[in-house]
Amino acid sequence: GESVGLHLPTLSVQEGDNSIINCAYSNSASDYFIWYKQESGKGPQFIIDIRSNMDKRQGQRVTVLLNKTVKHLSLQIAATQPGDSAVYFCAEKVGGGGNKLTFGTGTQLKVEL
Amino acid sequence: NAGVTQTPKFRILKIGQSMTLQCTQDMNHNYMYWYRQDPGMGLKLIYYSVGAGITDKGEVPNGYNVSRSTTEDFPLRLELAAPSQTSVYFCASSLRDRNTEAFFGQGTRLTVV
Structure with a gap:
């Protein structure tokens, strides 16, 4: 069946560095891809989305990249x-x-501090 | 605005008992959803509603029922609780025209023993 999966379960970065979180998807019919953030004990919170006809979208300190050729999505967090x-x-x-x-x-x- | 409010926050049920998880939103959103989140997993859609009087099944509806008598409220009913229903339940809502940004409640942690 269709699925959305992630490459790494845990990512550790130093404060101030850039973070890159990756995601693979399998449903070519998806029209939007979205990133959510969930802090401990809370519900998920919308970060940013990207339409399927776009390759890149930037927000405040975040960038989402979409590679439809390999069905890959990434979230980059600056600093x-x-x-x-x-x-x-x-x-x-x-x-x-x-x-x-x-x-x-x-x-x-x-x-990590 | 309170956003999406869920009650209770925690509940322990015995096998075979029933309960209703309450969800209300004050943002006048058309769409409402119920998700469950098992440990270390993503969210799975149980039921959703596109407006008052309209509900439909999601990915994992078995063992649950919903109703949507008003725009604000979307209760989730468990009729015969089973251990497999031990999970964290999230209610969410969104605007029809802003359809990737769902607003989530704080969650209800349910344990069935």
Whole structure:
């Protein structure tokens, strides 16, 4: 079946370094790809999305890259801060009713001081 | 605005008991969702609703029921609790026209013993 998966379960970075979180997807019909951040004990929080006809989108300190050729998505966080420590989920949305999202299993980002 | 509010935050059920997880949102969002999150996993969609009076099954609906009598409320019912339903449950909502940005509640941690 269709799936969204992640390459690494845990990523440790030094404060101030850039972080890159990767995600593989398999559903070519997805029209949006999204990144969510989940802090311990909280619900997921939207970070940024990218439409399937785009290759790159930038937000505040974050950049999402989409490579449709290899079905790969990445989230880059610039100047990683302790507050960035969380689990990051990629998700995909297939066009149609309900705006249903399919989530990957998540990557734990740990920021070391 | 409170956003998405879930009650209770924690609950322990015995096998065979029933309960209702409450969810309400004050953002006038059309779409509402129920997800479950098992340890170390991503979120799986249980049920969703595109508006009052309309509900539909997600990926893992068995053992659950929902209703959407108002725009604000979307309760999730467990009729005969089973250990496999031990999980963290998240309610979310989104605007129809901003469909990748779902707003999540804080979650309900349910244990079935």
